[in-house]
Amino acid sequence: MKGIKIVIALLFINGIIGCHQPGKKEPLKDDTKPKIxxxxxxxxxxxxxxxTVSLPGELLPNEKVQVYGKVSGYVKKIFVDIGSPVKQGQVIAILDAPxxxxxxxxxxxxxxxxxxxWISSTDVFKRLAEASKSDGVIAPTDLEKAKNQVASDAALVEAAQSELNAVQQTADYLTLRAPFTGIVTKRNVDAGAxxxxxxxxxxxEIEDNSSLRLRIAVPEAMTGTKVKDEKVQFTIKxxxxxxxxxxxxxKSGSLDVNTRSEVWExxxxxxxxxLKAGMFADCKINIQRDGKSFFVPFSAVVTTLExxxxxxxxxxxxxWVDVGQGVNATDKAEIFGKLDEGDTLxxxxxxxxxxxxxxxxxxxxH
Structure with a gap:
């Protein structure tokens, strides 16, 4: 009986100790504000x-002409062929038109x-004029009529002379000549045609290739710039x-509405x-702009549909500040708008x- 009391006492003491044992700590509330x-x-x-920008270009002849027959006829003789150098005024072919x-x-x-x-009417007028010096021999109306006849015949002479000159000038078209010094690049006819x-x-077709025109289509964004020393460097493949x-x-002074570019020559x-006309060139142009420009990282410019x-x-x-975009640099874009140096973007x-x-x-x- 005494042992049972001891066990019960031990269990009671253990329960009391368990009730007073401290529990788990509750988490502390974080009173700090969310980070912005x-x-x-x-x-x-x-x-x-x-x-320095790279643009494609095309080489064109300084002068180029297509030679046609101005009058109908047969080719009598040809003096040149493709590749033949010619001088200005040189005969290149003769046509025949009987x-x-x-x-x-x-x-x-x-x-x-x-x-x-005209000679006859002039002679008549002179004789009548001489005879009219005697009173009553020649009626004044007859003298005036003879004078008018001389004027009419003189006009016919002038018209006939002009007609002959025109026919002879047309006949000169039977001789085809080179309009300038150059080289024959095409021949599309043979003798007898x-x-x-x-x-x-x-x-x-005749071209003057002693100097060539390098034609470059410059994008609209670059048309407001100038070329350093007005020079271009290029290579040919x-x-x-x-x-x-x-x-x-x-410069052409106008933009092509399809390509939005201006031709610089x-x-x-x-x-x-x-160099040959018709070759394509890889061109490098050093462009500059008068005054200062603003350049910003590409990521700073927002582009929408509007x-x-x-x-x-x-x-x-x-x-929001509306801007126009100019020339792109390696890692930045040139912009224009209502901005001032020192603005924060x-x-x-x-x-x-x-x-x-x-x-x-x-x-x-930076």
């Missing part, structure tokens, strides 16, 4: 545009006839390892005739960052 992410910004700075000689003969006969009539028909191919140079000669000296803009931050409040802009949003900003490290 900062937006990276940068300070806008101006810089001069000085960039009916032209008949027209010349008719015109000469007509001129001789009216000239004889009939020429002068409508819509026929040109008989010859057909002539590897050799660099050529040309000088800016002219450079003059290339080609006295050694190593516009392009950057996000400006002033007093930690955002605003968001480095990585996006449409979700609306205007009038308050930000915690962080200056980007």
């Amino acid at each position: 992410d900062s937006t990276v910004v940068f300070t806008l700075q101006s810089a001069a545009l000085d960039k 009916e032209m000689q008949s027209k010349i003969a008719e015109s000469k006969q007509r001129l001789a006839s009216v000239k004889a009539k 009939y020429v002068g028909k409508a819509a026929e191919m040109p008989l010859f 057909a002539i590897p390892g050799k660099k050529y140079e040309g000088k800016l000669s002219r 450079f003059v290339i000296n080609n006295n050694d005739h190593s 516009k392009k803009f950057v996000i400006k931050v002033q007093n930690n409040i955002t605003s 968001v480095l990585k802009g996006n449409e979700e960052l609306k205007a009038d949003t308050k930000l915690l900003v962080k200056i980007a490290k």
